[in-house]
Amino acid sequence: MLRDEVWDEAVRAVRGDAHGLVSVRDDVLGRWSEAHRGYHDLRHLDEVVDALAELRDGAIDGAIEWASVVFAAWFHDAIYDITTAAENERRSAELARTALSANGIGIDVVGAVVALIEASEVHDVHETRGPQAVFHDADLWILAAPVERFDDYCADVRREYAAVPDEAYAQARAAILAPFFDREAVYRTAHARREWESAARSNLRRELSRLG
Template identity: 65%
Template sequence: MQRERVWDEAVRVVRGDVHGLVPVRDDLLRRWSEPHRGYHDLRHLDEVVTAAAELREDALGSDEEWAEAVLAAWFHDAVYDVANATDNERLSADLAREALSPHGVVATALDTVTALVESSAHHDVTQSTGPHAVFHDADLWILSAPEDRFDEYCADVRREYASVPEDAYAQGRSAILAPFLERPSVYRTARARRDWETAARTNLSRELRRLR
């Protein structure tokens, strides 16, 4: 799917000014193309939007919810600073509000988009339907990717943190990944649990063994 077309469709649904938001879209494309990004790049954006599209029919109740999930995908890693990683989600949410609010995006949609972006800091979502559940699962689709793509993802994340010593990286990365296996389910929507859960648990277990 063409990312620019999906952006325009989402903006129209939330009654934003498509033409006025072209510079915002172009700024986001520039951000997603920054050279320091290994995994968190345009390919990741495309994968999140594609995964959300897979879940749309089963887990979203309206075009408005779809638009909110799409806009959250575009903004959720817009600020990506490895040296200050704990603040990226808040800053990305702030960017979304500042960029969208002057261009006619309705307040309820804007609030949902910024909440979705901030939720990506912890991936702690309880809903099983709606934009929160779909965005959560789409952002984590990569955990269930085919083995070669998952391994590429792991290597790309390591490249982003190339300055971190091996032992420290292994400890920190394990602390991020292991809790997903401790949950009853990695995913929240019924479709993702059915289609992605087994592969995600296999991939996560394999990567945690490597990190050990």
């Protein structure tokens, strides 16, 4: 599975040993498998990893940058609690800092991973290549997914927030999605703008219309 392959590659790049961090990997996978998750589950992790691989050529320089975005992908929603949603990115970033630092990952890589995860809270990235741009676009790939998958994503997010009344949910969800639609471009990298932008705008338009 690509998810495991890129994890091993990232570990080799920063430690020289593909068998390291096994307990860390298993702990993170367990977190992504929690029963309360709807969209933010292992399928989302796999889709982000697939998107990273698609964006890698031409936007990532070297094994260390690649390792940083891979670790960021694995950790970015490792903590996902809708009751404290505003803290999820910060707590996931701190989990990454603690777990990676405790297992011999250098401060430069750990700092890059933490910064990538924290930036995912607002998705306000201006670079058009490099780890920030690639991680931003990969995390938002779902906006450009085929129609059936995009609609499943919308339903899965709604399921995560099933306790929220419909009107309040619609207002809050539209407030999250509308800024992406209002941007000059949803994506930052040249590849994503060329290959994903049109589909993302179509999907966002439909969902914003449904939210009313």
